[in-house]
Amino acid sequence: MTTAIHVEKLSKAFGTTQALDELDLRVEPGQVMGFLGPNGSGKSTAIRVLMGLLRHDSGEVTVLGQDPWRDAVDLHRRIAYVPGDVNLWPGLTGGETIDLFGSLGAGLDPKRRAEMIERFDLDPTKKGRTYSKGNRQKVALVAALAGPADLFVFDEPTAGLDPLMETVFQKTIGEMLTDGKTVLLSSHILAEVESLCDQVTIIREGRTVEAGTLAELRHLTRTAVEATTTQPIDAIRHAGGVTGFVARNDRHASFSVENANLGAVMTQLAALGIEAIESQPPTLEELFMRHYATEHDHEAERR
Numbered sequence: 001m002t003t004a005i006h007v008e009k010l011s012k013a014f015g016t017t018q019a020l021d022e023l024d025l026r027v028e029p030g031q032v033m034g035f036l037g038p039n040g041s042g043k044s045t046a047i048r049v050l051m052g053l054l055r056h057d058s059g060e061v062t063v064l065g066q067d068p069w070r071d072a073v074d075l076h077r078r079i080a081y082v083p084g085d086v087n088l089w090p091g092l093t094g095g096e097t098i099d100l101f102g103s104l105g106a107g108l109d110p111k112r113r114a115e116m117i118e119r120f121d122l123d124p125t126k127k128g129r130t131y132s133k134g135n136r137q138k139v140a141l142v143a144a145l146a147g148p149a150d151l152f153v154f155d156e157p158t159a160g161l162d163p164l165m166e167t168v169f170q171k172t173i174g175e176m177l178t179d180g181k182t183v184l185l186s187s188h189i190l191a192e193v194e195s196l197c198d199q200v201t202i203i204r205e206g207r208t209v210e211a212g213t214l215a216e217l218r219h220l221t222r223t224a225v226e227a228t229t230t231q232p233i234d235a236i237r238h239a240g241g242v243t244g245f246v247a248r249n250d251r252h253a254s255f256s257v258e259n260a261n262l263g264a265v266m267t268q269l270a271a272l273g274i275e276a277i278e279s280q281p282p283t284l285e286e287l288f289m290r291h292y293a294t295e296h297d298h299e300a301e302r303r
Contacts, residue, residue, distance in 0.1 A: 002065040004029050004151055004182045005050060010059035011206075012045055019045040021206035022059065027184055027199070032177055034197035035186040036288055042206040043186045044084075047155050050184075051081055064150055077106055080144035084156030086136040088128030094139045095124030101143035106150075113146040119168055133160035145172055152176070152183045158192070170196060194284040202288060210287070217287050222256040224280040225265070230273030239265050251275075 005027035012020040020042045027033045037043050048054040050063050052072030061068060066075055088097050095117075102108035117124055120138045131139065137160045144152060158166045166189070173196050176183060187193050193200065200217060202210040210217060222243070227233065233253045237245040241261025247253045257265045269277065 002029070003027070003062070004031070004064060005033075005184060006060065006062045007046070007050075008060040010046065010049065010056055010061055012042075012049060012054065012056045019206055020049070020056070020059075023203060023206055024208045024211070025201055026211075027182060029182050030180040031199050032173065032181075032183040032185060032197045034193035034200040034284075035184055035203070036190070036193065036200060036284075037203040041203050043203065044155055045206075046203075047153060047184070047186060050153065051079070052076070076104065078150045079153060080106060080147055080149035080151070081153045082137075082140045082144050082155065082157045084159040085133075086140040088131065088136050088139060090127065090129035092128050093125055094122060094128065094131065094135070097128060097139050098124065098143045098146070101140070102147055105143070106147040108143070108146045109148065113142065116142040116146045116172075119172065120165060134162065134165065137161055138165070141169065150182065152181060154183065155186045156188060157185070158187065158189065166192065190283070190285045190288060200284065200287075214284065214287075222258055222282060223262055224254070224256050224282075226252075226254040226278045227269055227274060228252045228276040229269060230275055233269075233272060235272070236265065236268060239268055241265065 003026060005025060007023060007025035009022040009024065010020050011018070011022055023042065023046060025035070025046065035043055035046075045054065049056045049061060050068055052068040052075060055069050063075055064078055068075055088094075092100070098113065099108065102113075120142055122135065122138045122142060126135075128136070128139075137157070141157060158169050161169065170192055173183060173185070177196070185193060185197060194214065197214075199213055200211070201208060227236075229251050232250045234247060234250065236242060236253065236255065237247075239257075239261070241258035242255050242265060243257075245253060245255040
C-alpha cells in the first residue's frame, strides 16, 4: 500500500527564519501518528505544506501518493483537515457551513453528520457569527468526522473545547482506530496523544528528533521504581543505571533506572527480599520534555 504521508529532508524558510530544516515524517495507512513539538517547532508549517497551502523549498513530500502542491485540488477531496483556529462565514449557519465543507472535501454521510452533531452537542441552526471558539471548532470537527476521507489531519483540534468535548473527540478517534483510518494528530495535550496514537514523531526547530512507537521510545529512557525490601536497600543506590535514589528509610526507596539495566536491578531487589514494589514506565510527557529541554538544561543536569 502507498505510504499515506512521506516526508524526507523537507525544508521551508521564511526569509531568514528556517521553519523546517530537513524534516522527516512517515505515516503508514491505518496509523494514528502523534505529531509533537514545542511552540515554534514547525508543526503547523509542516501541516500546511502537507495540505498544499505552502510550497516547500527543498526535500520530498507526498500525501496519499500525490504531490500536495501540484495535486492540491484532488487531495483536498480525500483529506479531512481541522486547524486549531477555525474561521467561519458569519452569515451561514453551522449546518450550512458543515455542508459547504463537505462539498469541498470528501463529502458527507448524512447519518454520520447527524450523529456527530448530536455527539458534539452542536446547534447547527445558529449563524457562524454567534458561535464561540469552541463551537466553531465543533463545526469543523463535525464536517471532518462525518465524511469518508482517506486521511484525517488534525492540528490542535480540541483548542477551545471544554474537557467533556475533548473526551468526546478522543472517543471518536478511538473508534476510528478500530476502523483502520489514517490520522495525523498534532496536539499540545500529551495525554490525548498518548491515549490515541500508536506512533509518535517529535520535532524541534524544524527537525525530527525522535520517531517510533511509544514502546520503542520508552526503551530509550528510564522507569520510575519505588520498592520496600526486607533487607537494607541502600546497595541499590550504586547499581548500574540507577539515578535519583531517595531512601525513605533503610528498607524503602524510590529511584529511576535505565531500561537497559532494569532486569539486573530487579534481580538485585529480589535478592534483598521484595515486600512491595511499584514501577511506572515513562510517560509521553517525559519523553517529550527530554527533547524540549534546552542545552542549558542539559548542562545543568550534567553539573
